[in-house]
Structures are given as C-alpha cells and as structure tokens.
Amino acid sequence: ICGHLDRLDRIFERMLLEIRPDVVLLSHMMRHSPAYVSIAHRWGVPVVMELHDFYSVCERAHLERVSGELCSGPEGGRACAVHCFAGEDDAPGKSVLRTSLFHRAVTEADALVVPSRFVADYFRDIRGPGSQVHVIPNGITLDTGVKQARERPLEGPLHLASLGALTPHKGAHVVVEALRMASPLSARYTLFGGITQPYTCELREVAKRVEGLEMRIYGPYEPASLPALLADVHALIIPSVVWETFSIVAREAMCCGVPVIASRLGALPEAVREGENGLLFTAGSSSELAVLLRSLDADRMRLDRMRSGIRSTDWISVSERTSRLEALLEEVWAVGVRQTTTDAEREETEALRALLAN
Numbered sequence: 001i002c003g004h005l006d007r008l009d010r011i012f013e014r015m016l017l018e019i020r021p022d023v024v025l026l027s028h029m030m031r032h033s034p035a036y037v038s039i040a041h042r043w044g045v046p047v048v049m050e051l052h053d054f055y056s057v058c059e060r061a062h063l064e065r066v067s068g069e070l071c072s073g074p075e076g077g078r079a080c081a082v083h084c085f086a087g088e089d090d091a092p093g094k095s096v097l098r099t100s101l102f103h104r105a106v107t108e109a110d111a112l113v114v115p116s117r118f119v120a121d122y123f124r125d126i127r128g129p130g131s132q133v134h135v136i137p138n139g140i141t142l143d144t145g146v147k148q149a150r151e152r153p154l155e156g157p158l159h160l161a162s163l164g165a166l167t168p169h170k171g172a173h174v175v176v177e178a179l180r181m182a183s184p185l186s187a188r189y190t191l192f193g194g195i196t197q198p199y200t201c202e203l204r205e206v207a208k209r210v211e212g213l214e215m216r217i218y219g220p221y222e223p224a225s226l227p228a229l230l231a232d233v234h235a236l237i238i239p240s241v242v243w244e245t246f247s248i249v250a251r252e253a254m255c256c257g258v259p260v261i262a263s264r265l266g267a268l269p270e271a272v273r274e275g276e277n278g279l280l281f282t283a284g285s286s287s288e289l290a291v292l293l294r295s296l297d298a299d300r301m302r303l304d305r306m307r308s309g310i311r312s313t314d315w316i317s318v319s320e321r322t323s324r325l326e327a328l329l330e331e332v333w334a335v336g337v338r339q340t341t342t343d344a345e346r347e348e349t350e351a352l353r354a355l356l357a358n
Contacts, residue, residue, distance in 0.1 A: 005101075008033040016043060023048060023333040025325075026109075030055050034105035041108065046337045048329060049109040051119060052138075053245050056102045057126075060084060062242040064169055070242065074099045110338045111328065115246035116267035132338075134328055138246050139321035141223050142255045154300040157186040157214065158293065161233045161258075163226075163249040165194040166217070171239030171263065171284070172203055178289035180210045185297055190216045192229060223252060230256045234303050235296070238262040241284050247271055250278075251315035259306035261292065276309035 012033065016024070024040045026032075026049045034056070037047045055061045058080070063071045065083040074080050077095035085091040106112070106123060111132035114120045120133045127133065164170055172191060179187055189207070200217060207215040221229060230236070236253035238244070243266035250260045250271040260278035262268040272278040281288045296302060 005033045005035065009035050009039060012036050013039050013043075016040060016045065021045060023329050025329060026050065028052060028055070029102070029105070030061070034101040037105045037108050041337050044337060046110040046332050046335070047108075048111045048113060048332050049105065050113045051106075051123060051245075052115060054122075054243070056106050057099070059098065062169060064242045068168070068241075076100075110335070111332050113325065113328065116270050118243070118267040118270065119245045132332075136321060136324045136328070137316055138248050138251075139316050139318035140248060140251050140255060141318055142226060142252055154304075157188045157212075158297045159188045159190070159232055159234045160237050160261075160293075161190040161192065161230060161235075162237050162239070163192050163221075163252070165196065166191060166200050166203070167196050168199055169240065169242045171241045173199075173206070174239040174241065174284055174286050174289065175237050176203060176206050176210065176213075176215070177286035178293060179213050180206075181286055181290035182294050182297075183211045183213075185294060186212045187293070187297075188214045188216065190218070190233070192218050192221045194220050226252055227256050230258050233258050234300075235278075235306075236260050237289075238268060239283075239289070240265060240268065242266070244268050254278075254310045254314045257307055257310060259303060259310065261289075271314070273309070275306070277306055277311070277314060279306075 012035075016039065022045070024036070024045055024047045026036060026047060028050065029036075037049070040047045049056075053061045054063045057063070057074055058071065060066075063073070065071050067083065069083075071079060071083065074095065077092070077097070077099035080095035080099070081092040085095060088094070103126070107127050111134060112120075112123055112127070113134050113136050114123060115136065115138045117135055120135050124131055124133050160175065162170070162172055162175065166172060175189060179185060179189065191203075195217065204215070204217070207213055230253060236249070236258050238247060238250055238260060240263050244263075246267050247262070250262060250268070253260055254271075254277060260272055262272050262278065262280055263283035264280040265283040269280055272280055274280050279292060281292055
C-alpha cells in the first residue's frame with residue numbers, strides 16, 4: 001500500500017508542476033492517493049474534493065459491512081479491521097493508515113462538493129462547524145426541458161421497474177418478496193442494468209414461485225433509451241438497503257414522467273416528496289412495501305396524481321451542474337489555500353507509513 005501511494009504521489013506532483021493549475025478538482029479518490037491535497041497545498045494550489053459516495057471513509061464505499069449491516073464509520077480504522085478485513089495481513093495497520101490519510105484529506109480540502117444534504121451533514125460532522133461543504137446535485141443527461149408525461153394504461157398488470165446494477169445492496173429481492181406477500185397481485189417487474197451472479201439467478205428462482213408476477217431482467221442500457229424503456233412503467237422502485245448518497249435514477253425516472261417508490265434511507269427522501277411525486281417505505285421492509293403496492297393497484301388514479309406532481313425542478317441538467325461547479329472553483333481559486341499540512345502532521349503520516357512498511 002505504501003509503495004503504491006508513493007508512486008501516485010510522485011506522478012501527481014509531476015503533473016501538478018507541468019500543468020500549474022489555479023485550482024485542483026478531485027472528482028473521485030478511488031484508487032488514488034489522499035496525499036494529493038497536501039501536495040497541492042505545498043505548491044500553493046487550493047483543492048476542491050467531490051464526494052459521490054463514502055469511499056473516503058469506507059473502502060467498500062457504501063458504509064456497509066461484509067455481513068450486510070450498515071456501518072456508522074471507520075472508528076479510526078478499527079471497525080474496518082474487525083468487520084470487513086479481518087484475517088487479512090496487518091488489517092489493523094492498513095485500516096488505521098488509510099483512515100488517517102483520508103481523514104486528513106477530507107478535513108484539509110479547501111471545499112467539499114457533495115450531491116445531497118444527507119452527505120453534507122455526514123462530512124460536516126467530520127470537518128467541523130463552518131466548514132466548506134457545498135451541495136451540488138448530480139445532473140442527468142436526458143432532455144430536461146419537458147418531462148415525458150405519456151399516459152399509462154390504468155388497466156392490466158401493475159408495471160414496476162428498477163434501474164441500476166443487480167446487486168444485493170440495491171435491494172431487488174425486497175421487491176420480489178413484497179410482490180409475493182401482496183399476492184395475488186397481477187404485476188410485471190422489469191429490471192434494467194448490469195447483471196451479477198449468483199444474485200440474479202436467485203432472484204429468478206424466487207420470482208418463478210410468485211403467483212401473478214412476470215419478472216423481466218435486462219442488461220446495461222443507455223440513459224438516452226430511458227424514455228422508451230419506461231414508457232409503460234407505472235412506478236420506479238429504488239429499494240436500496242444501504243445509504244444512497246443521491247440517486248441519479250430517481251431523477252431520470254421523474255424526467256420521464258415516472259413516479260418513484262424508494263427506501264426511506266440516506267439521501268433518497270430528498271428526491272421524493274411523499275404522496276406528490278412518489279412514496280417512501282422503510283428500507284428492507286417487504287411487508288410495508290407489499291401494503292403500499294396493494295393500495296396502488298387498487299387506486300391506479302393515485303399513480304396519475306403522482307405523475308402530475310413531478311416538477312421540472314426535481315432534477316438538474318449536466319450543464320447546470322457544470323455551471324454551479326465552475327462558479328465554486330472560481331470562488332475557491334479567489335480565496336486560495338485555506339489550510340496547509342503542518343510539519344507535525346507530515347511526520348505523523350510518515351511514521352504510520354514506516355510502521356506499516358516494517
């Protein structure tokens with residue numbers, strides 16, 4: 001780990017000296033060195049760090065332990081070593097070093113950009129009061145001028161869909177179980193996105209035993225195809241069982257005129273105005289979702305009302321997000337570096353690296 005980070009640090013510093021930027025934007029730190037912040041500061045260059053997930057505090061990115069439990073944080077690296085990387089060579093040392101390095105990067109960056117209030121609150125607690133944490137929602141690439149408000153047929157099976165990778169933490173199994181509990185209910189459940197095994201096979205086997213359910217699974221899709229793919233979908237379900245930090249798919253669905261049913265977890269409630277453009281249910285609660293789906297099936301006009309409740313302000317375009325980000329970069333550049341790494345902090349980091357290397 002130390003040698004890998006050292007190589008990245010040297011490459012970054014060389015690039016910094018060649019380009020001589022006014023400000024550095026770190027869009028994602030996965031597989032990169034957290035020391036980029038202190039290196040840029042050493043050369044008088046301010047840094048804006050974007051945090052799209054929890055990778056800076058969780059190597060698994062979702063604050064989810066290997067057991068499936070939600071995690072509140074690394075606890076200085078101790079929680080990571082015990083719950084996620086137990087048995088690996090020098091797991092405690094690696095976890096403590098990683099946590100220390102990323103904590104320093106997050107606290108020293110001149111500004112953080114996050115996609116939701118939920119993420120902003122989490123990292124403000126780490127950075128302290130008065131810290132520069134800016135909420136700039138992620139933009140969507142669909143034509144955002146007018147939502148696609150095509151009428152959905154009120155008769156026939158209730159057509160539900162989910163978007164995104166088919167992995168356990170995305171929670172499609174919660175929907176299948178809810179449909180089993182809601183049976184007999186005539187429903188179609190269509191899943192669009194990357195397929196992972198054996199989870200997908202397990203879903204298919206369970207779905208076969210659900211009376212009245214027709215489940216279809218497709219692979220990856222292009223966002224531009226979503227208006228056509230969702231044309232006859234009554235509602236999009238986002239049944240995540242981990243703390244989502246934003247949810248682009250919720251905004252994409254709404255842009256296509258499809259209301260959203262989502263877990264009441266993480267940043268998802270920020271996307272859904274309950275009863276107006278969608279509904280919320282307790283994460284992981286198939287029984288609560290089953291009751292909700294039965295009520296929607298009995299009152300299809302409620303779906304129409306929620307579709308009408310979708311506003312064009314429920315999402316922003318990529319160009320609007322870019323404009324907001326550019327404005328922030330200008331602001332940070334005008335102020336300059338707010339904080340630099342002290343000699344004592346550099347010595348502490350080197351001591352940690354040396355300890356791990358030995």
